[in-house]
Amino acid sequence: MNAQLSLLHPYPFEKLNQLFADIQPADLPLIALSIGEPKHPAPAFVQQAIIEHFDHLSTYPNSKGLPELRQSIAAWLTRRFCLTHIDPEQHILPVSGTREAIFSFVQAMVKREDQPYVVMPNPFYQIYEGATLLAGAKPYFINCSEENGYLGDFDAVPEQVWQNTALLFVCTPGNPTGAVISKQQLKKLIALSDEYGFVIASDECYSELWFEQAPVGLLEVCAEMGRHDYKNCVVFHSLSKRSNLPGMRSGFVAGDATLLKPYLKFRTYHGAAMPVQHQLASIAAWNDEQHVEENRVQYRAKFDLFQQELGHLLPLQKPDAGFYYWLKVDHDEKFAKMLMEKAHIKVLPGRYLSRDTQSGNPGENHVRLALVADLAQCEQAIQRLKNVL
Template sequence: MNASLSLLHPYPFEKLNALFKDITPADLPLIPLSIGEPKHPAPAFVKQAIVEHFNHLSTYPNSKGLPELRDSIANWLQRRFKLNQISADSQILPVTGTREGIFSFVQALINRDEAPYVVMPNPFYQIYEGAALLAGAKPYFINCTAENDYLGDFDAVPAEVWEKTALLFVCTPGNPTGAVLSKEKFKKLIELSDQYNFVIASDECYSELWFDQSPVGLLEVCAEIGRDDYKNCIVFHSLSKRSNLPGMRSGFVAGDAALLKPYLQFRTYHGAAMPVQHQLASIYAWNDEVHVEENRQQYRAKFDMFQSELGGLLPLQKPDAGFYYWLQVDNDEAFAKMLMEKAHIKVLPGRYLSRDTATGNPGENHVRMALVADLTQCEQVVARLKKIL
């Protein structure tokens, strides 16, 4: 087997299962707030579109995707991020969920012989690290802490690291912190990319879950500065969070055509093309904003309720966007075990989402709470937490 497999850490939920192994939970229905799996209903019109196009089960999908799907994504990107232009033919590729896309893009990008750095936030989405390790790269972590507003200090990265960097991951809105990068931060990263010739991959899967102001995106900043070729800039988007369709595995990667052309060749061999009926259903989702705003309203209501009902019992800090609380506690593992034992509520210790560094583990003594359950279940969470806190 690939020797790099031995470098992979156990996935966070494996660690969580081990933590709860000897716990007898309260005699209440389990409410999972540990995994970012939306539980709001999927749009009925998308489900109907899949049914109507089931005849395509006998059709091999094309790796490049249907032109109609790429056109709908291009139109959405231009509406949402005020782009000057984007080519549906050369600057957009559908992927079977951004998890697959992120992983495979790293495999296609990294020159293993150079053993470069892949720079990423800490805490982070675990696929960034796993993809880097299996591609023969070395992860370099930028700690995201309260002191830097959970955005990371890019100035603290040594020049010798940037010089050996092939790829920088950013996640905005952040998983798990909910922090949003500003236009100024993005412009600074683009300048660094030009100086050191690395690729910026912006994971923007939570971009449509916002409260007051829509988050800025990497391509939007490129458009503002006239970088319409999106040189060395790539974004990932998904219908999983935006449209409550995690099981459809529908997303896309967009940006620099010079990067996407060889990546398409990789995908052709990789064999991860999206089923045709899912592509056709995805067009309906990208073309509609009504269900997205309804989705936002549901999350707003839940966060407002948590702030109002639990703000005096827990140090709740409403995120900039997304659906996670990144809650500071005295001991993240002890807090998670207490909630499981006394309230049968599952949350994720922050240390499982981050790595130890010379300045500590930035996820330690935080827990991630995903407000993905419906409003009724969230009301039960509030009642149980009030009782035990």
Template sequence: MNHNLAKLHPYPFSKMSNLLANSTPDPAYYEIKLGIGEPKHTPPAFVLDELRENLDSLCRYPTTNGLFELRQTIAHWLERRFFLHHVNANTEVLPVMGTREAIFSFVQAVVNHDDSGLADNVDRADGLDSSEQAPSNATVVMPNPFYQIYEGAAILAQATPYFVACTLENNFKENYRAVPKKVWEQTQLLFVCNPNNPTGTVMTMEDWELLIRLSDQYNFILASDECYSELYFDEPPIGLLQACATLGRNDFKNCVVFHSLSKRSNLPGLRSGFIAGDAKILQSYLQYRTYQGCSMPIPHQLASILAWQDERHVVQNRALYKEKFALWMAELGELLELRMPDAGFYFWIKVPDRFNGDDEIFVKALYEQVNIYALAGSYLSREVNGHNPGKGYVRIALVASVAESREAISRIRKLLSC
């Protein structure tokens, strides 16, 4: 077996299962799941109809780079959404079976590790998980807290994860200016989650300019996970390709983005997304995927075309989330330290003092006393230099219906008022 498998951390939901293994929820309440970021809004019916009507296409092998019609639809969507002059559907867009799979395989494809030595000259106190031995000189930079696929993919690519903390002191955004030069010199890939999961912050043009300048200086790939980009409240977040175009970098040099229909269109089970950006990078990644053999089924592609072409259902989706966030802020704002995110569907909530600031104690109380499943923030983060930036926070996903949100609020008010 691959010896690096032993270095993988348990997934957050596995940790939650262990935490709650001996807990029993109050039987007076039905379960409300607010810990998993799985959209519960109704998916667009016309997309499901298209999927059903084309099931006979399952008798054909899909090509690795997908249907041209899908790539062209995605290219046009990118141009409209991010004010891009032109996106080449043949060279700058690649459909994928969901961004989770694509992010993982992308790391395997682009990391060029050096087996001859370990990254002993990188100061672990600056952002490396001190419990792990750095496997190679190749470094993958990522936020902390973070989507765990970034870390797992880096470890299995024999690269060193480097964590940049998102803390209250920096408005829950990464302070890239604090990353040491010696880390940048070994960085091959940097992941940005924009909007961020779980903190809900978004990148400004100034933020993008800094990272693009660093990418040019140290020649690393800049990868932006933008799966939550369409779940905003006022102004749409600036995407990486949009930042490139603003700076006149129309070739998107060393820059790629990941997008999905899971959150945008409430279609997590369709496993439909894409990667777009630098044509040279995508050319090599396409070759990797050809050997990997992971192609989107044709019915999924045809349904995806309709989803990317329609914005009405996305507007309705945003309206539902906006209603729920307003409801939570109005009803719980005086009992919990609720901070309205810039985008996304998560609350990143500081644990109330009565629970000693312990996120594990708080999520256990939510589960046992009012049957609400939330996610301990420390499970989404890594301890670096004695500090876990997720400790003392809880992630709550506003994925349930408005009615269930009202019920959850009522229960939490009861819990906090006891």
């Protein structure tokens, strides 16, 4: 067996199941606010597109994806991030969901014998860490706390770490904090990348769930700087959150062609090409913005309702973007157990999304609430929370 497997932590939801193992929950229907799985209906026109292309079930998909899909993604990137130089042939690879892509990208990018660092936010999406460990690299955690706006302090990273860094992960808007990295901060990270030669991987899967202003993207900043080759910069995007299509496993990686060319070779062997009927349905999703705006309207309504009804009982801070509350509590595990036992509401303790460092564990005494349920179920959750609190 791969010796690195022993380094992997249990997944957060496995820990959560253990935490609740001995609890007898309240005799009420479960309301799950723990997992970031959108519950809004999938767009009907995307479902229809899959049905219309069922004949492709007998077709092997190509690892590079259909040219038409890459063209539709390039057109969306151009519209959304004001890009002027994005080549569907060189700069874009469709993937079977960004979880798969993030994991495999690390395997392809890390030079194992160097045992480099992969720098990542803390708390974080656990795939960053797992991919790093299985690639033979070392995770270096940047604590994202209230003191630094949940964005991390990049100035505090020792130079020795930057010198031996292969890859930097940023997540903007952040999971679980919802914090958005500014244009100026991204420019600063690009300068660090130029100085030390590492790759920046920007996980932007929540970029379309915003309230007031659309978050800036890494490629957008590159374009503004005249870096139309997107040197050492890649972004990950998905239809899971944007279009309520987590089960379709459809996303893409875009950026530096000199990185994507060998990564495509890796993917050819990896064998994770998106089914053709899903690619064709994805074209329909990337070409439409109306359903995305309707999605945002629903999330805005739920956050407004939580703020209005519970703001006097809980220290709710509306995030910059995304669909999570990152809620400060006295003790995250005790709070989660209390809600499960008294209200049959499932939330995720913050410590399950973070790691201990010399300066503490930034996830402790927070819980993540995912406002993924529909408005009616959110109203039920609010009433139960009022009764408990």
